[in-house]
Amino acid sequence: MPKGTNQKFKLYRLAQIMQENTDDSHYMTMPEIMVELKKYGITAERKSIYSDLKDLEQMGIEVQGEKTGKYYQYHVVNRPFELAELKLLVDAIQSSKFITERKSNALIKKIEKMVSKYEAMTLQRQVYVSGRIKTMNESIYYTVDAIHNAISENRKIKFQYFQWTEKKEMKLRHGGKYYHISPWGLSWEGQNYYLVGYDSEAEKIKHYRVDKMLHIQVSEEKREGEQHFQQLDMADYAKKSFGMYGGKEQLVKLKIRDTLVGVMIDRFGKDVMIIPEDKGHFIVPVCVYVSRQFLGWVFSLGDSIEILSPPQVVEQMKEESERLFRQYH
Structure with missing residues (x-):
């Protein structure tokens, strides 16, 4: 039998149709596939489409057929990213303060092309979860x-x-x-x-x-x-810096209540030393860049934490406390 019309882009359009219209929950029958191809002016026999579906695997697009009643239903499986992974990426982009709103939306639109139109709708709903303040610098x-x-x-x-x-x-x-x-x-x-x-x-x-x-x-x-x-570990450097403000790196000894153990691990990592002091208290020695931001972090934890040493940092904390007292009294 003669070939159908507009064969040049048939494989490309077939890949587009399957990726946009099918996923683990949405399928297409052979008649439905043929109807969609016809929208692009492409006519083809069933036999050639069966062969093309197999050829899609060479392009990294795996299509699986499952028999339901009299017909086979086809859908794309094993995409490069799972939907849950893409939702994480979308949320990370949306919550990133340094990416503008316009750029965030453009990135998310590109991510939506990696899933079917049905799954893309769930990503769109994800976009509106949080109205965080975004940067205004487009460059x-x-x-x-x-x-x-x-x-x-x-x-x-x-x-x-x-x-x-x-x-x-x-x-x-x-x-x-x-x-x-x-x-x-x-x-x-x-x-x-x-x-x-x-x-x-x-x-x-x-x-x-x-x-x-x-x-x-x-x-x-x-x-x-x-x-x-040369000797700087960037991750370690960021951990020691508070708000990325500079200061002199010093070994600071903190006394904390047991309720702050989790806070210390969240801030300094699992390698932080937590030494039992007495019932309900621990000593935590940490290397930090001492700045007003570090002192503010200590303030924010209230009476559950105390700086024990070195003396100059204890003195800085006293001066900061006195400054705040004068400012608000």
């Missing part, structure tokens, strides 16, 4: 990409940095002067993305909110500060 995608490129090419970056004014307008810091930084890593802390880099002029490690960086350029200059990062 963050390209900023992150430029940072990764600079790191892989061992080059510095130049960028402008802004802050929000009381009029809700962007104001460039340092009068619009470009920052010239050696990038060494990216860290996600407190729902924000941070560049961790070396400032040669200040001769120290600094952090910058990626969503507040503008007009980034990869410099021709080689990176500096390697000696500061």
